[in-house]
Amino acid sequence: MRQGAAASVALLIAFLAAWEWGPGLLGIPSFIVPPLSMVADEAVRMWHVSGLAFHTGITAIEVLAGFVIGSLLGAFIGYLLGMSPVAEIALSPYILALQIAPKVAFAPLFIMWMGFTVYPKILVAILIVFFPVMINVLTAVRTVDPDLVNLARAFKASRAQIFWKIEFPASLPPLFAGLRIGSTLAVVGVVVGELVGGNLGLGYLLSFGEGQANTPMVFVAIVMLTVVGAIAYLLVILIERRVLHYLPKRIQTGF
Amino acid sequence: MSVIRLEYRRVSMHFMQGGNGRLTAVQDVSVAVGDGEVVSLIGPSGCGKSTLLNIGSGLTAPSEGDAFVDGERVQGPNAHVAFMLQKDLLLPWRTIAENVAFGVEIQGVAAPERKRRAQALLENLNLAEFAGHYPHQLSGGMRQRVALARTLAVDPTVLLLDEPFSAVDAQTRMVLQRELAQTLKRSGKTALLITHDLQEAVTLSDRVLVMSKRPGRIIDEIAIDIPDRDDPLKRRQHPKVNDIVNRLMERLDIGAPDDAVQGRA
Numbered sequence: 126m127r128q129g130a131a132a133s134v135a136l137l138i139a140f141l142a143a144w145e146w147g148p149g150l151l152g153i154p155s156f157i158v159p160p161l162s163m164v165a166d167e168a169v170r171m172w173h174v175s176g177l178a179f180h181t182g183i184t185a186i187e188v189l190a191g192f193v194i195g196s197l198l199g200a201f202i203g204y205l206l207g208m209s210p211v212a213e214i215a216l217s218p219y220i221l222a223l224q225i226a227p228k229v230a231f232a233p234l235f236i237m238w239m240g241f242t243v244y245p246k247i248l249v250a251i252l253i254v255f256f257p258v259m260i261n262v263l264t265a266v267r268t269v270d271p272d273l274v275n276l277a278r279a280f281k282a283s284r285a286q287i288f289w290k291i292e293f294p295a296s297l298p299p300l301f302a303g304l305r306i307g308s309t310l311a312v313v314g315v316v317v318g319e320l321v322g323g324n325l326g327l328g329y330l331l332s333f334g335e336g337q338a339n340t341p342m343v344f345v346a347i348v349m350l351t352v353v354g355a356i357a358y359l360l361v362i363l364i365e366r367r368v369l370h371y372l373p374k375r376i377q378t379g380f
Numbered sequence: 381m382s383v384i385r386l387e388y389r390r391v392s393m394h395f396m397q398g399g400n401g402r403l404t405a406v407q408d409v410s411v412a413v414g415d416g417e418v419v420s421l422i423g424p425s426g427c428g429k430s431t432l433l434n435i436g437s438g439l440t441a442p443s444e445g446d447a448f449v450d451g452e453r454v455q456g457p458n459a460h461v462a463f464m465l466q467k468d469l470l471l472p473w474r475t476i477a478e479n480v481a482f483g484v485e486i487q488g489v490a491a492p493e494r495k496r497r498a499q500a501l502l503e504n505l506n507l508a509e510f511a512g513h514y515p516h517q518l519s520g521g522m523r524q525r526v527a528l529a530r531t532l533a534v535d536p537t538v539l540l541l542d543e544p545f546s547a548v549d550a551q552t553r554m555v556l557q558r559e560l561a562q563t564l565k566r567s568g569k570t571a572l573l574i575t576h577d578l579q580e581a582v583t584l585s586d587r588v589l590v591m592s593k594r595p596g597r598i599i600d601e602i603a604i605d606i607p608d609r610d611d612p613l614k615r616r617q618h619p620k621v622n623d624i625v626n627r628l629m630e631r632l633d634i635g636a637p638d639d640a641v642q643g644r645a
Binding site: 276 | 462
């Protein structure tokens with residue numbers, strides 16, 4: 126464990142060093158790959174001049190809203206379809222079609238509907254988070270050991286008791302696997318929405334930097350987006366560890 | 381015979397198979413198990429042993445005939461019966477004590493009483509120190525003991541046991557068999573035990589019923605008149621055990637060339 130962590134830190138240092146001095150050594154111009162120090166300077170400039178904190182905050186709020194609403198909807202529909210085979214058969218072709226449709230392609234449409242506000246971005250995130258959560262919950266409810274359900278039934282459990290005491294807790298590990306995927310996809314959804322239109326968020330700074338041929342600015346935006354995504358992901362893992370504390374440690378991974 | 385606790389009266393079970401094929405799992409089975417009696421049911425794989433168990437626990441309704449528990453016709457799950465399977469079916473998100481209390485919790489017993497019952501059962505089965513552990517922290521044999529405690533916690537009159545020890549290693553199995561035998565004796569419970577293990581059937585029961593290949597019918601019944609039903613280890617030593625096991629093997633055609641390969645249920 127300690128060795129792994131030490132190697133991880135060493136890799137980070139090596140990566141940052143390569144970023145700082147690699148482009149110069151290889152003769153790569155700074156408008157292609159700006160060295161680390163240049164990107165850091167640009168971040169400071171953007172903090173003071175371009176409202177980096179404000180735009181990061183906007184993106185973070187959109188990610189959070191899209192993720193929470195998308196997850197709740199996905200879980201709700203997942204449980205509903207999991208418990209009602211009729212509903213699943215009726216709805217599955219449409220859900221499948223919607224799943225195959227690239228969600229980010231809806232971004233321009235949503236912007237046409239709702240204007241250059243935060244809402245179309247949140248909507249894209251909701252749509253993109255919805256599926257992995259719903260599919261995981263649906264599969265989990267479907268694959269609950271029927272003997273467990275029979276055990277509860279033999280004790281005369283009601284339908285609600287079977288759900289709350291067997292199906293719901295049994296579905297939590299796959300639900301969290303879906304939430305992990307969803308937390309990273311939420312960032313994708315939001316940033317595509319911001320790239321398409323509006324003057325809010327890191328996606329906006331990204332396309333603004335591109336328009337100015339300001340490569341360091343693009344790098345800063347990418348790094349901040351990664352930070353937002355990483356925080357969302359870590360929050361999910363923190364909650365997961367608390368909720369799924371009963372799982373043997375080897376099943377829990379660091380990621 | 382004393383009061384009859386579990387009875388199958390001319391029970392048959394048919395399953396519809398794709399198209400118009402009909403599969404008869406159990407045919408015209410009549411069994412009566414008296415108060416405090418332990419009866420084993422043996423038979424080849426797929427002869428409908430587990431179907432009988434499901435009917436007894438009220439999870440499935442028989443196609444023909446009726447099952448009775450404590451003189452009442454079984455019309456669905458009821459509090460008089462509890463079953464235990466080869467799989468321990470412990471809920472991984474519950475502690476051992478909470479798993480033991482699962483049945484009584486569903487039945488609406490108040491929390492302090494649930495705790496008290498779980499603790500008492502765990503003490504009886506030498507598991508008290510594991511009350512706060514989670515299932516994955518226990519060995520297979522211990523988990524199966526927890527499953528037995530959960531079955532006993534609802535205080536059923538009849539226990540239906542479907543190969544409860546077939547998934548644990550041979551040594552653990554002997555320990556568990558003795559624990560079960562002593563528990564049954566102490567509590568005076570009635571039990572129907574389904575097993576593939578002929579020696580287990582003989583050492584644990586008062587009577588052994590032999591079922592035929594599908595469609596399953598009862599083709600033999602052997603009363604085990606050996607003392608010490610509460611001590612299978614001691615019973616094992618009894619000279620009669622081998623004779624009975626041999627007779628059971630004969631009835632099941634074990635060793636006959638065309639039946640050399642026996643699958644599992």
